[in-house]
Amino acid sequence: MTAPPPVIVLVNPQLGQNIGKAARAMLNFGLTEMRLVAPRDGWPNPDAGPAASGADVVLEKAQVFATVAEAIADCSQVFASTVRKRDAVTPVVGPEGMAAAIHAQPGRSAILFGPERSGLTSEDVVLASHIVTVPINPDFGSLNLAQAVILLAYEWSRTTALAQPTRFEVEPRAPQADVEGLIGQLDEYLSAADYFRPPERAQATRQTIRTIFNKTGWSARETKAVRGMIRAIAHPRVRSNTSNS
Amino acid sequence: MTAPPPVIVLVNPQLGQNIGKAARAMLNFGLTEMRLVAPRDGWPNPDAGPAASGADVVLEKAQVFATVAEAIADCSQVFASTVRKRDAVTPVVGPEGMAAAIHAQPGRSAILFGPERSGLTSEDVVLASHIVTVPINPDFGSLNLAQAVILLAYEWSRTTALAQPTRFEVEPRAPQADVEGLIGQLDEYLSAADYFRPPERAQATRQTIRTIFNKTGWSARETKAVRGMIRAIAHPRVRSNTSNS
Numbered sequence: 408m409t410a411p412p413p414v415i416v417l418v419n420p421q422l423g424q425n426i427g428k429a430a431r432a433m434l435n436f437g438l439t440e441m442r443l444v445a446p447r448d449g450w451p452n453p454d455a456g457p458a459a460s461g462a463d464v465v466l467e468k469a470q471v472f473a474t475v476a477e478a479i480a481d482c483s484q485v486f487a488s489t490v491r492k493r494d495a496v497t498p499v500v501g502p503e504g505m506a507a508a509i510h511a512q513p514g515r516s517a518i519l520f521g522p523e524r525s526g527l528t529s530e531d532v533v534l535a536s537h538i539v540t541v542p543i544n545p546d547f548g549s550l551n552l553a554q555a556v557i558l559l560a561y562e563w564s565r566t567t568a569l570a571q572p573t574r575f576e577v578e579p580r581a582p583q584a585d586v587e588g589l590i591g592q593l594d595e596y597l598s599a600a601d602y603f604r605p606p607e608r609a610q611a612t613r614q615t616i617r618t619i620f621n622k623t624g625w626s627a628r629e630t631k632a633v634r635g636m637i638r639a640i641a642h643p644r645v646r647s648n649t650s651n652s
Numbered sequence: 653m654t655a656p657p658p659v660i661v662l663v664n665p666q667l668g669q670n671i672g673k674a675a676r677a678m679l680n681f682g683l684t685e686m687r688l689v690a691p692r693d694g695w696p697n698p699d700a701g702p703a704a705s706g707a708d709v710v711l712e713k714a715q716v717f718a719t720v721a722e723a724i725a726d727c728s729q730v731f732a733s734t735v736r737k738r739d740a741v742t743p744v745v746g747p748e749g750m751a752a753a754i755h756a757q758p759g760r761s762a763i764l765f766g767p768e769r770s771g772l773t774s775e776d777v778v779l780a781s782h783i784v785t786v787p788i789n790p791d792f793g794s795l796n797l798a799q800a801v802i803l804l805a806y807e808w809s810r811t812t813a814l815a816q817p818t819r820f821e822v823e824p825r826a827p828q829a830d831v832e833g834l835i836g837q838l839d840e841y842l843s844a845a846d847y848f849r850p851p852e853r854a855q856a857t858r859q860t861i862r863t864i865f866n867k868t869g870w871s872a873r874e875t876k877a878v879r880g881m882i883r884a885i886a887h888p889r890v891r892s893n894t895s896n897s
Contacts, residue, residue, distance in 0.1 A: 431794055432799070434789060434792045434794070435788050435792060435794060435795060435799075436788065436789060437789045460794050461794060462792065502810075541806070542809070542810075542813060543680050543681065544679060544680055547679045547680060547706065547707065548680065549679070549680060549706060549707070550680060554677070554680075554798075554799070554802055557802070557803065558802065558803070558806055561786070561803055561806075564787070565747075565748070565787075578741060593881065596885045597881060597884055597885065600884040600885055600887075600888035600889055601888070601889040602884040615874075615877060616877075618874075619868075619878060622868065622869055622870070623864075623868040623869070623870075624743075624867055624868070624869070625864060625867070625868075629741070629860075629863075629864050632860060632861075632864060633864060636838065636842060636847065636861070637882075637885060639841075639842055639845040639847040640838075640841045640842065640845055640882060640885050640886050641885050641886075642845075643841075643844060643845035643846070644845055644846040644847075
C-alpha cells in the first residue's frame, strides 16, 4: 500500500489569484486535493480560475472549512509550512524529511500554508505534527505562496518517483570493441601523418588518445559517425562541379 | 575546491516582470549570476525591479548577450531546461542529476531557460551538454519561467547542503568556446571534403556533430589534442627519411 498524496490546506488565503496559482503548482506534481480555511474573499472566487492556467479540476474539488482543526480532522500527519524561526517544540523537518514522513505511513497527510502577508499563526502551528521549512538564503527569504506550494509538491513528487525509476531513452554507450576500432583507425592515419614524434613520446601520446576516446560516452552510431568524419578528412572527396540534379 | 554556483541564462525572455521573478527565485537559493540573451524589450527593463521583490542585486549584475553561444562561452557544462520530449541524443538528466553533475566538476555551469511562450529552440538545445527536465505530471505540465528557475535553483541548493566539498582530481571540462572551436575546425575540413551531402541533410548532420562533441566531457587540453590530431590527418607531414639523430 502506498501513502495517499498529501492534502494542501491554504489557511485564510487573501487573493483568489494566489489560490489559482497554488492549484496550478499542485497539479504540476500530481496533487489534486485542496482545502481552504476561511478564504478572505469567500469561495468560489472569480480570480482563481484564470490564474490556475487549466488546473480547474483542483479548484472545482476544493473544499472549504471554517477552521484549521476541521480541515485537518481526517489527517494523521500535519505539516505546518513556515520560513520563520519558531520557539515551538514541534519537530522541524526539511522538505525531504517531510516527504519521507508522508511516504512512511499509510494515513492521510496535510500541509498547511498561511495567508500571503503574515504566514501561519502560532495557534495554527501547534495543530501540526511537524513544522516544515524550506532551507533558504538566510539573507533573502522571499517565497510567495505558490512557490512554497510548488517546492513542497515537487519534493513529494520527487520522493515518489524514486520508487519508480524512469526509463531512459538515451542510446547505450558503444561496446568497447567499437571504441577500439575508432582508436585503431585514428592510430593508422596519425602514424601515416608522422604524428607520433619524437618516438620516445609515442607511448604516452597513445595513452592520452585512449583516455580521450574512452571517456566520450558515444553510442555505436556516434562512434561510427566519427569514423566517417575522420575518413572524409583523410580522403577528401573531390567536389564534383557537374551536379546531377 | 568547490564547484561555482551555476549561471542562469534566460534566452529571449519576453516580459520584464518574469525576469524580475526569476531573479527573486534565484536569490532565494543563493544564485546571483543572471545572463540575458537578447531580451525582447531590451535591458534594463523597468518592469523587472518591482517583480524582483528586493532581489535587485541579481538584476544589477545581469549581463546581456546577443547570442546563446556568447552567453555560455566560458561555461564548461550547459544544461538546457525543457519539458518537451526531444528526439535529441543529448543526455537527459533530472534536477538531481543536474545538481550532481554541477557539483562533480570544478568548471562553471550554465542553465538555459527559453522564452515564456515557446521554450528553447532546437538550435539552443544543441548548444547544451545536457537536457534537464523536471519530472512533471504527464497530464498537466504547466511550469512558468520563474517556477522552472526556482525548482532547479532549489535542487542545486539542496544538493549543495548535502555535498561534502570534494577535491577535484579530474581536469575541468573545456569551456564551451573551445568546443565551438573544435566543431568549427571540423566543419571547415568536412566542408572542404564535400562531406555534407546531400545539401538537405547538411543541417541535421551539423546538429549530430554538435551533439557528439558537446557530450565528450573533454578538458581544454584534450580538446586541443583532438584538434591537433584532426589537423595532422588533414595535412599529413611527409615523413623525412633522413634522420638528424
